[in-house]
Amino acid sequence: MSIEVIQLTKQYGQQIAVNNISFTIPKGEIVGFLGPNGAGKSTTMKMLTSFLNPTSGSLKVNGYDVLKQPLAVKGSIGYLPEHNPLYPEMYVREFLSFQASIYNTPKSRIKDVIALTGLLPEASKKIGQLSKGYRQRVGLAAALLHNPDVLILDEPTTGLDPNQLLEIRHLIKEVGKEKTVLLSTHIMQEVSAICDRVIIINKGTIVADKRLNELQQNKEQLIEVAFDYKVEEQIFYKAFQTLTKVVCIHDTLYELSFSSEKDMRPSVFDFAHDNDLKIIQLHHKNKDLESLFRELTV
């Protein structure tokens, strides 16, 4: 396993920021760590990178114990913190050279990471003169200098314009072909675009851990339907064997949850016909990542 988190808890005074979470990530996986503001994503990442000590629990990166072997862990990890700390007065190459000396990395690696992160056209500028997207590339280049097996990226695309956002996502996906990546975000499209798997955290607790292809084949389906008259709940249940939940959203508008792979829309039309009802509107809502996120993080 590249990452092992076991019963991890972090308390800041009275506040429990991370509450007894466990997960493992095998080598080569790109995992999205998704959660609303304040869910505990950065706190978990800071503990994984040994910048913060846990209150309890254990963590391993590449088999190294984060508490007992922090230097070996730092050597295995490339970390891009949430507020990418750079020196605006330094030139790009100068900064990377400075980082290389900290990690004892051969200077020959600098031109490799500049090429890898597409920094070449801006490499002779001062960091302070770069756009936000290019500053993120510098942060990524610094994280990749010592060629770590594991990348921990804390909200790497926050604040980027749509073009830069696509470029950085593409870059992460490319780099992730050879590395294990844990990437935090609160943007669902980001997870769909880059990740193999998603871990959703809310109020310090893991509320979902799923592979993306599993989500796409979700057996649950939601149908939002409005009739011309109100319908008693038990009439729905009598008519549909696979119906698991009925929510009356408003007046004659219902949300019906089915546990079925079969498209239930034709059956809802038959139901309306059999009960002398007219369908005013019908909308098929797939239980995708977005609805799962909303359901689990309210």
Ligand SMILES: Nc1ncnc2c1ncn2[C@@H]1O[C@H](COP(=O)(O)OP(=O)(O)OP(=O)(O)O)[C@@H](O)[C@H]1O
């Ligand atoms: N140094 C600290 N002292 C006290 N409380 C803290 C500290 N750092 C974080 N917290 C609290 O811990 C909780 C989790 O914060 P964390 O930064 O890990 O969340 P997050 O999921 O990364 O959020 P965001 O998406 O907003 O960055 C929050 O309620 C936050 O206020």
